[in-house]
Amino acid sequence: MIKVLIADDEKHCRERLKILLSKYDFFSLECEAKNGEEVLQQIIAKKPDVAFLDINMPGVSVFNSIPSIKNPPIIIFQTAYSQYAVDAFGIDAIDYLLKPISEDRFCQTVEKIKNYLKIKESIPQEENYNEELKxxxxxxxxxxxxxxxxxxxxxxxxxxxxxxxxxxxxxxxxxxxxxxxxxxxxxxxxxxxxxxxxxxxxxxxxxxxxxxxxxxxxxxxxxxxxxxxxxxxxxxxxxxx
Missing domain, CATH: 2.40.50.1020 (LytTr DNA-binding domain)
Incomplete structure (x- = not known):
């Protein structure tokens, strides 16, 4: 199962994501968040594989907080504002969804997630006995x-x-x-x-x-x-x- 975090300060947006996720039996909704602080807490505590994050949430900015997390989940941003796309990809989000999210567009995101995880699993993890890469x-x-x-x-x-x-x-x-x-x-x-x-x-x-x-x-x-x-x-x- 692919563990998922959804984060949005608007309840109806979280509910929409739940409906979209429910169409795929390999997703498991592990946790929700309504602001930036809760996002950090849930990522650290639950260690989701994928995080769907709204950009305009109260509290800590996800643009500032996500890069500080070691081994962060796969990030997908969703928002009603297209001007944030450059910032989203600047912190290595694999996709950027504009609200309202259609089923067809969400399906494309799901394929990106599956492809990313498939490739990741096929690559052996580096053994670093110290923190410096060789x-x-x-x-x-x-x-x-x-x-x-x-x-x-x-x-x-x-x-x-x-x-x-x-x-x-x-x-x-x-x-x-x-x-x-x-x-x-x-x-x-x-x-x-x-x-x-x-x-x-x-x-x-x-x-x-x-x-x-x-x-x-x-x-x-x-x-x-x-x-x-x-x-x-x-x-x-x-x-x-």
Missing amino acids: SISVKNGDLIKVIPITQIINISFEDGFSFVYTSEGRFFSDKYLNYFEEKLVNHDFFRVSRNDLINLAYISSLHKMFHNSYIVELKNKKKIDVSRRKAFQLKKIIGLC
């Missing part, structure tokens, strides 16, 4: 590969999933981007945007664009937008200011 396990089709940290060019969050890029290609990982950012802090990796973490050793060039924006080009020819907030820090790190 390598990671990734997947490409039926191939499971162990990649040394030094061979990683960049890690990007794309379409609700994390992908690790090396000179051999792109590989799926079940870990969130925040996990990699934390673990690779001592390995000269830098998060240039919400969705991209790069290995500084693989920077080929930095291109200045309009309005003081930048694009970093890596040695695998991949070009990545650098957020304005991160641009100055990146230039300082590589000795441009």
